[in-house]
Amino acid sequence: MPSLRIHALAVALALPLLLPTTSRAGETPSRPAQLTLAGALDRGGIVTAARMQALPVVTSAGRTPASPAYIGASLWSLLDQAGLQIDTTQRNDLLNRYAVVTGADGQRAVFSLGELSPHFGNRPGLVAYAESVRGAASPLREAGAVQVIASGDVQGGRHVPWPVRVEVRRSASTLPDPGDVISSAVRVSGAVRRPGTFDLAALRALPAVTQRVGGETYTGVSLWYLLNTTLGLATDPAIRNHAQGMYVVATGSDGGKAVVSLGEIDPAGGNQPDIVAYLVNGAPIEIEGFARLILPNDGRPTRFVSNLVALEVFVARP
Numbered sequence: 001m002p003s004l005r006i007h008a009l010a011v012a013l014a015l016p017l018l019l020p021t022t023s024r025a026g027e028t029p030s031r032p033a034q035l036t037l038a039g040a041l042d043r044g045g046i047v048t049a050a051r052m053q054a055l056p057v058v059t060s061a062g063r064t065p066a067s068p069a070y071i072g073a074s075l076w077s078l079l080d081q082a083g084l085q086i087d088t089t090q091r092n093d094l095l096n097r098y099a100v101v102t103g104a105d106g107q108r109a110v111f112s113l114g115e116l117s118p119h120f121g122n123r124p125g126l127v128a129y130a131e132s133v134r135g136a137a138s139p140l141r142e143a144g145a146v147q148v149i150a151s152g153d154v155q156g157g158r159h160v161p162w163p164v165r166v167e168v169r170r171s172a173s174t175l176p177d178p179g180d181v182i183s184s185a186v187r188v189s190g191a192v193r194r195p196g197t198f199d200l201a202a203l204r205a206l207p208a209v210t211q212r213v214g215g216e217t218y219t220g221v222s223l224w225y226l227l228n229t230t231l232g233l234a235t236d237p238a239i240r241n242h243a244q245g246m247y248v249v250a251t252g253s254d255g256g257k258a259v260v261s262l263g264e265i266d267p268a269g270g271n272q273p274d275i276v277a278y279l280v281n282g283a284p285i286e287i288e289g290f291a292r293l294i295l296p297n298d299g300r301p302t303r304f305v306s307n308l309v310a311l312e313v314f315v316a317r318p
């Protein structure tokens with residue numbers, strides 16, 4: 001609605017009051033927490049008002065007409081503007097990277113760059129600096145001048161009040177190129193309680209799910225079910241929303257990798273219907289190995305790791 005956009009711009013113009021306008025070293029912060037961009041970025045550093053204002057204003061509708069809509073910039077645009085560093089010697093290196101958002105209370109939320117990128121997941125996240133109730137916009141007052149929200153997540157999804165740091169990293173997977181074979185089993189390891197190796201028979205023994213992507217019908221096992229129910233995520237119950245700070249790396253037999261954040265697939269988060277597929281149109285996948293990762297809502301199939309050999313679950317380190 002146009003009125004919301006005008007209000008959003010008015011709030012954006014008031015941003016210098018909310019965010020630091022300079023980033024001089026040694027300056028005492030006027031607020032208890034500032035948002036800093038760090039890691040594999042050409043232009044990291046403090047997120048100033050000028051930086052936020054340079055980005056397109058986006059809004060995220062509230063759950064009901066009475067609940068607040070959030071106003072801000074997309075997390076993707078903020079990171080993209082800061083110059084994402086990509087190793088061009090690695091194929092699709094962007095998809096082997098993630099951003100971890102840390103709140104002032106230490107809470108962490110992981111976003112894969114694949115889910116944020118408009119070319120792949122196109123769920124760009126929101127760095128909100130204002131809210132709007134029934135068309136009247138005002139700066140965020142509670143829980144920090146900005147908040148990071150996965151606007152596509154369902155209730156209970158990733159939401160970091162008072163974010164102090166967004167760090168971009170390559171995944172922690174160190175699996176070498178396994179030798180470009182036709183895969184016949186996938187090893188699931190890392191932060192799961194019952195790590196194991198699954199061949200075709202083991203996958204077929206789990207509940208089957210079907211997803212249509214483009215013109216194809218894929219049959220397989222829900223990635224969330226496999227990790228959370230079959231293997232058991234090794235979450236720490238003392239850490240609130242611990243799974244939000246975790247991610248899984250799929251590796252193919254040619255060394256191709258893709259990161260999926262657990263927040264993407266958690267039914268209480270992004271609720272994405274991603275599967276480990278072993279049939280395409282009712283027939284074995286074969287040439288692409290015995291199994292392949294399928295992310296039905298990705299705009300292109302680059303994360304559809306074929307000849308799957310490994311799924312490694314990681315907790316993003318602090």
Ligand SMILES: Nc1nc2c(c(=O)[nH]1)N[C@H]1C(S)=C(S)[C@@H](COP(=O)(O)O)O[C@H]1N2
Pocket residue numbers: 091251252253254255256300301302303304305306307308
């Ligand atoms: N293991 C592995 N999987 C991979 C790739 C790869 O190089 N290695 N390429 C990806 C890319 S870039 C694309 S476009 C799709 C192609 O899948 P399709 O042949 O089903 O279209 O596979 C994806 N899966």
Ligand SMILES: [Mo]
Pocket residue numbers: 301302
């Ligand atoms: Mo591709």
